[in-house]
Amino acid sequence: MIAEKTTMIDVTMNRDVLVVGCGAPGVQAAAVLADRGYNVVLAHGGSDEKIPASGVEIMSGTRVEKLAGVAGDYRICLATGDKFVERTFGAIVVAPTYGLEPLNLAYDLTLDDRVVTMTQMEAKLKDPAFTEDLKKGDGKVVAFLSGFGQEGDPAATRRVLEAALAVQNLGASSAYIYANNVKVGGPGLERLFTQGRHQGVVCFKPLEKPVIDQGETLNITINDPVVRGDLVLEPDYIVVEEKMVVGQKNLDLAATLRIDTDLEGLLPSNNVHRFPVRSNREGIFVASQPVDGANVVLRVEDLLGEGVVTVAKERAVVDDSKCVICLTCYRCCPHGAIFWENGVAVISPVACQGCGICASECPMDAIQIGEFTDASLKADIDEAVASAQKAPTPSVVAFCCENSAFEAGQAVKALGADLPEGFRMIQVPCAGKVDVEFIMRAFVEGADGVMVAACHEGNCKAERGNTFAGWRVAEVQRRLEAMGLNKDRLIFTTIASNMAEEFSVKVQKFIEKL
């Protein structure tokens, strides 16, 4: 049930923007934002190099030491050497750059004059002395290793293909590529790969990693699946692939900003709700792909453009008299929206996404979500059970996340399929708002079954709301068993917003079991 009255308030937003790091899309966003009248500071850890962003205040050799506050009012301590400054920003743009590490050890190789990294080969190919040498006489043989030290990606493939083609075009020199999966999933790469083959670049795809002897002469042996025999090559140069490394600095930054990374430590996290540049925190954006610069500008202007945002005052409210500052809400908030003021927890209406995880976890029941207060949800439960019991089929109450299951359930009805008569949905902002108490109440009121329907793991808009819901369901199942009741009267399930038929099948199956 959506609360009847919502008081809106205006919150003033600081219009200064901090860009952290000098990744190209972030630098581009910095320049555009400065051009549009924002005060932009670009802080990066590098030396005083030229960064192409006019109107932007550049702070080199600088890192983010501390961060407090929320979107519109981030208070940041920037450290340059042993000098610290406190600044306030409305939004933060992370523009990560990653390092490269040669994977020679994966091939049991030592780097020397003949065994070089991809970066070194690219430099050599720009050196006239080297290219002239490759043009002479019979030329040289250059072998590239790709995809046996790591899975690889299109960016790495592009470098190999371009360098191989360059070698192939130098006199009688020839290029050989030893590849696992050729990652051509990027613009123009298949065409480049084909062009290389037509010009004589040979690509071997052995099933096993090549065996390389780094002796007097270099020696690469593979068992070729096409000719079904050993193939030996004696190249003049071996070029070793490189792996992108995240580095401690990027991980530290993510930890300081309290934003999630993906499994490999890359930003942003791999959650579809964040596509393409959002993080789990309002007002912190990530620019890592070329088109991200534009998308970051759109989001920053959305948030800060007017200098004021209008938000629901009671999105989430802490009862001062109940809060004992136990830090539970601070720890479980996936959006970093909760902070401390005058001895009580405060929830920023700008940063809060209204998921309600904090309200359900608060041991003092001190937090209410404006649109989904405990009182209104309890009324929903009572009403749902009472009306469901009038139906001839078992009465089932389903707590449905409005981002997924509730959408799917409404789609079932709209598309003309039937849900059982005794089935009732209760809309919740996130499965993380489903309290143990709510589930118990549904049973006490007389529901035959209770369903908690959440987003799939990794798809929760509040990152962990579904995890909390899963734990609470398990807890209630234990209690049901302890009371001598059938724990299967309660289930936890996951469903996507676009899967009406699957939702309908899941409901039917549950009801058949009851």
Added chain:
Amino acid sequence: MNSQTGKVMVVGGGIAGLTAAWELARKNIGVELVEKSCFLGGHSIGYTCKATEMCQKCGACSVEKMLKDVIAEPLINVHLRTEVKALDRSDRYRITLAKSDGEAADGKILKGFSRHNTPLFVIGENVTEAAPPGAMKIQDMGSECELDVDAVILATGFSPFDASLKSTYGYGKWENVITGLEFEHIERENAGIVRPSDGKSPKRVAFIQCVGSRDERLGHLWCSEVCCAYALRMAGTIRHQDPEAEVSVFYIDVQNVGKEFPVFYAKIKENVRFVRTIPVDIYPVENDCLKLRHMAEDQGTPTFEEFDLVVLSIGIMPGADTKIISEIFDVPMTVDGFLDESVGNGIFVAGTASGPGTIAASMAKAGKAAFDAVKYLGGAK
């Protein structure tokens, strides 16, 4: 800051067009969203969720969400079953719209994939059955008018490869040879994968990659960038639904599937067999099963294997209207036949109209196109 006005036409109502329209509306810019079919959402609104226990980040649910947001947006004016006929650039951009008759609906009631499709049901000509509530007659749909706008975003999308062109696979002849796109629809409509011939869950499934992509004979020198992504995710859902099902993927090179690929790939390899070869042909055998012939890489001899269902991972081809759109808007085509996105001058390209890409990539490109259009409008004043 958001006092900017102006009007932009977005051509194409798939995920790229929807995203571009929504971003423009966020900037307080009026949008004329033109879609030639009877429904918004494009191909991707019909895609299935590919989650196992875990979300596999296919983005299908993002399309549902974007459609919901777009139809709630008063600044976006939608023209369904409408196409662009002409452009006059003498002053602003005067665009002539006409009804599109591209949708074959004779005797049929068409249904949208999402509850956010308005209308959800469209009644074709010569339909005698009773109409569902809220249904609209196809004759009553479509705009015929001239509109003046300040910029245009072309988000005309792609055409799925016509699998019957690879005739040895028997697509269109053998019922249980289906395309990846059909897999999307079947799984979504049946809450699980079933065979077209008998509605039963297949126990042995083959995916054939690069059907229409990376094919020099066809002159298709591009990777479609999405087929490994959907096929591997589908392989995962089959195994999730039925841990005893055997799934094989026939491939040239496995392409990355979004972020966190090494982790995803390692997990999928535990459950799915990968065979590095592109099969030669497919024959029907008894029980509607299929015999697939391929040259096994490690044996070098022809090998025959039987499957209950074969999925052809068809790729992303230039949209059927690309040539016409290119002529009307004077936007050149790339060597591969997609729209060249680098043109500018008030005409911008978003999504797969300019080349293959995932839902996530189309959304990001659409954001960029909207950004460019806003910038153009600002500069024009």
